[in-house]
Amino acid sequence: MDNLFVPGKGPMTAVRDERTTRRTLVLVLFAIPYAVLLAAAGGWFLYRFRVLPMPKFDHTALPLVRSEDGTTTVSMPNGNLVGLVGQYPDELTAYLRFQYLAGLPAIAGTEVLMASKERAEEPIYDLYLMLPNDLIASGMRLARLEIGKYIERFSMDSPPTSQINEWRKQTRIFDAAYQRPVKQKLLQLPPNQLQSAVATFILFKSTTDRRAREQIVPTDKVLSQEQSLQFAADMIEVAKFYDIPLSMLLGIGAMENNYMDVRGDLHHAVWKRRAERGDIVLKRRRGRVLVSNYSQGPWQITRETLRYAHKLFLEDKRDYTKLPSRLRPPRHLDLDKVDSHVLTTYAGLLLRNLLDYFHGDAAKAAGAYNGGRIRPNMQYAEGVAMVSDYAHRVLSMAAGRKGNAVQETPLKVTRKAPAELPAS
The missing domain is CATH 3.30.70 (Alpha-Beta Plaits)
Known part of the structure; x- marks a missing residue:
């Protein structure tokens, strides 16, 4: 029973069948990966060279x-x-x-x-x-x-x-x-919105100045957003302290130097009877001296006018402790070490003095800031008035409408103002 005979198949035939089966299995095992690779290559070829549809345009067409x-x-x-x-x-x-x-x-x-x-x-x-x-x-x-x-x-x-x-x-x-015309004073607007609006105006004037565009002045002289916010805070504090129109201060700053801390009138000089401490003496003649009198800072205050402003400060009876420390002038003036914060205070003091001298006449006070009391520069005053009026109208409207839509339209305005800097 163990040695049954199968008709047509001897021992050699069974061995050959087993070998054939093994070879078939090996071929299949090797063929599968190649088939997969071939299919993948074919799929990539078809994808790579597929015919793409024409692009869709929302509202344009080919030129x-x-x-x-x-x-x-x-x-x-x-x-x-x-x-x-x-x-x-x-x-x-x-x-x-x-x-x-x-x-x-x-x-x-x-x-x-x-x-x-x-x-x-x-x-x-x-x-x-x-x-x-x-x-x-x-x-x-x-x-x-x-x-x-x-x-x-x-x-x-x-x-x-x-x-x-x-x-x-x-x-x-x-x-x-x-x-639209506005009647509200700038200083009556909400403080954080006012500072944001004034800083935006300062930054705009600085960056669009021809000297900034053409890189005539160093790039570090063009105000950054943070510097503009600080400058705005300084101007607001000084305008409140001296009770002067903020828009007028903005007008003078724009007319003088577009708020950039750049020296001006570098060749300007004046004759004096004698040299004082800090003077840059250019020439001496017959007991007199010719000293450099260039303008400095964003307010373009000359060295001699700076001496006069410091004298006004020393004689002033106002309580300067109400000003942030950065804005308080020192007791002793160093003409070469006056920063832009203190220069803003001196500019406000000079303007307050001129307004008092001309009995509140803003045009003459602005003209005298540039041309002096004897011959106020009224053409300069017209420029100051133009910038002041524009700044007053635009900044009042912008600050007053924070968070409100423009009338008669669903358009929205910015709800968030830039972070306000510390007051001191």
Whole structure:
């Protein structure tokens, strides 16, 4: 029974079948990985060289290229071309930049638009320039503005006419809101909102100064946001202490040096009977001396006027302990070591003295700040008045509307103000 005979299959046949089965199994085991690799390679090839669908455009289409008389133009089919030239997180900065661009001679006649949109539940303010429908020429125009540092960067788009009309509507609303007359004094506004608005104005004037754009002055002379906040706090304290209009102080600071701590009138000199401590003597003649009298600091106070301001301080009966320590002048004046904080105090004291001398006549006091009591510079006074009125209107409107929507529109304004610096 153990040695049954299977017809057709002897011992050799069984061995051959076993070997065949083994070879088949080995081939299958080796073939599977190669098949997987081949399938993967085929899948990659099909994905890599697949036919992609045409891209979808929300509101634009492919530009049209034309060449006539050797001139190539690239235009958008809908006839609209705009340049996005600025995005700002707060409304005041955006509006100041909006008006700055609108008044630039380099783009005279170009329509400037200001619009608002929300991002992460916070408003973003966009500035656009309406451009001729020529991508090449308009791109070169925007590039020149970027090179000249009138704008930081740009991009171009071709929105539908309905979108442009919406931006125009928003622009009219913003502009109308900031053109409204205001009666409230700046110092009557909430302190943190006032400081934020004043700092924004100072930062704007400093960064758009021609000397800053063309890098004529060192970059460290251009105020940072933190420095602007500190300067704003100084001006507010000094305006309250001396009971002078903050807007007038802003006007004089803008007219003098756009709030930058840069020396001026470097070659200015005056003759004196005798040299005093700290004088830079340039020449001596017949018992008299010629001394350097350059202007210093953001308020452009000359060295001799600084001596006069310090004399006024020593004679002043006000309680200077009410001022933060950084703003209090020292008892002994060192002409070469007066920082911008104390210079702001001296500027306020000089202006208060001039207002008293001219019985409250702000125009004559401003003119005398630049030209002296005998011959007040009334042209300078007009410039101060223009900046003062503008600052008063714009800053009052911006600070007074923090957290409120612009009237007659769902547009939102920034709810958060920059952190306020300590008062001392």
